[in-house]
Amino acid sequence: MSINLSGQNRSTLDADADADADADAGQERPGLRKVLEEIVDSGITGITLRVHDERGEWVGSAGVSELGGAAKPPVDGYVRIGSSTKTFIAALVLRLVAEGRVELDAPVAGCLPGFGVDGRITVRMLLQHTSGIFNFTGEYYEDGTVVAGIPATTAGKEWVDNRFRTYRPAELVRLALSRPARFEPGADWSYSNTNYVLARLLIEQVTGRSVTEEMRRLILGPLGLSGTAVPTTGTEIAEPHAHAYYRYEDAGEERTVDVTSLNPSWISSGGDMISTSRDLHTFISALVSGRLLPAELLAEMCTPHPTPIPGMGYGLGVFVQDTGRGGTVITHNGGAAGHAALMYSTPDGSRTLTGTLNYVDDAALSHAMAFQQATQRLVDEVFCDGPADPARRAG
Structure with a gap:
């Protein structure tokens, strides 16, 4: 994987020095510092946070970058952003809509013949x-039924052993389309990574260029996002970065392995990108403030x-969350x-929260609840001026 570092604002040493300064500045925002410590206490290995609001920029971190180490996660470190990738892909498609290359309500099958996509499915639906469309990473139904997806999403040792395998986007799509649809097109809502791999193939078909080239042309280049990359099949992540881990059982013994290096092609454009909290702030604030898209498309x-x-609705590549306040x-x-990556903004871009997490993942998704609770605490603190509980706010 190649990431252009020539445009970075800081060297690694400068970033480390700034991290110390940010930690000191964090004393001026005790509520944020407290939430970070609570998140680490819940079992998350490390977290960094970047907040932009009327008080300026606040950056802080807590926990550790590496198991057994003492250093905090680098505040400008690189991270695999998972499904935050979908917002980048959606913005890219909408930029192509603005250029007249794609129509939101046009059938996908017209641009991607040969896959057997239902003719009623439109770009908007993706x-x-x-x-x-079936989710190639597996479907979970209301009655408890689970239908497995590709082998790379199988939990445990099999996932660890397969983490460097290369999957082609067309392979993922064909597997998904070989399975029964979850519902008739447009009849319901269900989160499916397949939609965004199809969006990737659509981008490449209508432009004649790779999704990486188009992302650089229309999103990364115009915004100066030098710390963001589409690795496709690249297995490494640039320094500095915190380490990611996976825990599994093998022959009755629990093992924890470093999985920072892996081949992200198993998730493709459903979640393969790498970025930083700084770039995520630049991206989301530019997006919602209208710097990337015409007003009608935004x-x-x-x-x-x-x-x-x-409390959640879904637009085109973004959740619209009711804060409850x-x-x-x-x-x-x-x-x-x-x-993991965090990316939030007010609808006008005046206040943003972006962050990165590193943790020990496992088949049971042991940290899922902690992650959800952590994000709600952060939303309360940043967008609602503190938690709803008056006793906690006083603390």
């Missing part, structure tokens, strides 16, 4: 998760479709095998 992107998730935030977080 970005909105209303296509009904409005389409941020218009929520109902989902089964309480009279406001909304535009967001799309993501997790990828021991790495």
